[in-house]
Amino acid sequence: MEVSKIDAGRDETCEHTGLHPEAVARAAARVGALAHINELAQLFAAFGDPTRLRILTALRSGDLCVCDLTAVLGMTASAVSHQLRLLRNLRLVRSRKVGRVVYYHLDDEHVLNLLAQGEAHIRHD
Incomplete structure (x- = not known):
């Protein structure tokens, strides 16, 4: 990821050594309230794998069988099936x-929205 000229000289550490109790309490409550954080990490890990992301992107066009996906992705049926099993889980x-x-298709609108939001984010200036 490219660092802008404005951000290039900034240090990632805090020069202030005191805590901000209200901010810490809000953040701790937010983190503690997310009971399914491991599931969320697995979800985002799936989106972090280029092969799985290519499958999800292909399925945005509509239902596809394994043979269709092998043709689109240039992969073996075994490799596609393995990735589909992970995505289904x-x-x-x-x-x-x-x-x-x-035939395989995206599970619901949330998946479509996650893909669309990711694309919008990377295209945003």
């Missing part, structure tokens, strides 16, 4: 069977 994708074909 994190409730990022769902599947539906039509005859002998299993």
Whole structure:
């Protein structure tokens, strides 16, 4: 990530040694209230993997089977299936069977929104 010229000279440490009790209490309450922090970390880890992110992005276009995804991603069916299993366990994708074909799609609007927000963030000046 590129550091702007304004931020380049700033030190990441606090020159003030005293605490700000109200700010600390607010932050501690917020952190303590997030009971599912490990699940949230796993969710964001899934978005941090380029292969899984490519699968999620491909599924934004609509339902795809494993064979479709292998063609889009240039990966083996085994590799795609492995990633889909991880994504399904994190409730990022769902599947539906039509005859002998299993189609995958994004689990819900939250996944679509997370992808859209991430794209908006990286495009933001």
